[in-house]
Amino acid sequence: MxxxxxxxxxxxxxxxxxxxxxxxxxxxxxxxxxxxxxxxxxxxxxxxxxxxxxxxxxxxxxxxxxxxxxxxxxxxxxxxxxxxxxxxxxxxxxxxxxxxxxxxxxxxxxxxxxxxxxxxxxxxxxxxxxKLGIEPFSEDLNVNYFKSKVASSKREVKSILLDQQIIAGLGNIYVSEILFRSKISPLRSTETIHNKEWSQIIKYTQSVLEEAIENNGTTISDFRRVDDKTGKFQQFLKVYDKKEQPCPDCGVPIQRIVQQQRSTFFCPECQH
Ligand SMILES: [Zn+2]
Structure with a gap:
């Protein structure tokens, strides 16, 4: 998608x-x-x-x-x-x-x-x-915004980032990549996430999306550009769709789990 x-x-x-x-x-x-x-x-x-x-x-x-x-x-x-x-x-x-x-x-x-x-x-x-939530590149996206939306919530951080009414536009591929770069486990409950970690999530949300836009998106299955060329961000994916392949940072095999009926990819060593 x-x-x-x-x-x-x-x-x-x-x-x-x-x-x-x-x-x-x-x-x-x-x-x-x-x-x-x-x-x-x-x-x-x-x-x-x-x-x-x-x-x-x-x-x-x-x-x-x-x-x-x-x-x-x-x-x-x-x-x-x-x-x-x-x-x-x-x-x-x-x-x-x-x-x-x-x-x-x-x-x-x-x-x-x-x-x-x-x-x-x-x-x-x-x-x-x-009904849509904030845009990832909005100036109003900051630690307090996330904290106000998830105050004392026990939801997993991955489901918050996929929630279009909180932050609009992120999907499964980029959330796996953002959490890997932020070194945060997709299973973490949002009430345990500190301010510094929210800052990391915001920073990597924007940088991963920017890099992907520069590379015209990711072609995993059906996405084609207007001129029928494919995007090339898939070359920059570090964990998504890389089950059992070595983590690019530590070499431990990437794990695949299912959250809300959708695949999540993460490094059990680097992400806490
Ligand atoms: Zn790792």
Whole structure:
């Protein structure tokens, strides 16, 4: 599933491709992504609008339209956007085609069909966006923020970092990497985490995400960039998906455990 760096990569690449271009028509091949309102309303809200810019909030893409409106997209497991010439359509899982006035297509492609596309006149109308926690790069992310959110909580630190209503945009891959670099066990209860350790978590949250964005995200399974290239942050992963391989710092085999039905990778020697 794409996480924040992958979504940021797509946002930057889409911005270069579509800003200034307008939507001349919308063809819907499968209605699953349109989760709100009827299909005709979805099309009518988009036709004739121009893409002003594309931004990100957590793992949502926000297409800012002119003269007004927003399309909010979530790629979920396998969704992707492709911008191409109509003669050059690459895949068979196309769900929606946005015909652009430049003659090109923006395709929403989604093998497993969990991705969503929603259109709003005002962003504040999106319930999903209004529930999201703080952005990892926000200036308001500090030790006190975490402490106020988890005060005397016995939840495991990994589940706090995955909680989109506390900090938005982190997923399984990056949380394993952040906790490894912070030298904190994913099993630690948050009430035992000291101020210094929260500072480490914040520092590595930002540096791991920055490094991943610089490398255009991580390609583990389905993530592809707009131009169908893969990201290359997987070369920098230290523990994720490395069960039984030696820890890069101490050589002890990396362990895999399951928390909340999802894999966690960590070094039992380095992380306490
Ligand atoms: Zn180690």
């Amino acid at each position: 794409p996480e924040l760096p992958e979504v940021e990569t797509v946002v930057r690449e889409l911005s270069n491709e579509i800003c200034g271009d307008s939507i001349s028509s919308v063809e819907i091949f499968r209605s699953n992504p349109i989760v709100q309102g009827d299909l005709e309303a979805f099309q009518q809200q988009l036709i004739g609008r121009t893409f002003k810019h594309v931004t990100r909030r957590a793992k949502y893409l926000i297409f800012h339209l002119q003269p007004s409106g927003y399309m909010v997209a979530h790629m979920r497991m396998t969704g992707k956007f492709i911008v191409c010439d109509p003669m050059d359509v690459p895949s068979k899982y196309n769900r929606v085609w946005f015909h652009l006035s430049s003659g090109r297509l923006m395709i929403f492609d989604d093998v497993r069909c969990f991705g969503t596309l929603e259109v709003y006149e005002k962003l504040s109308d999106s319930k999903a966006l209004s």
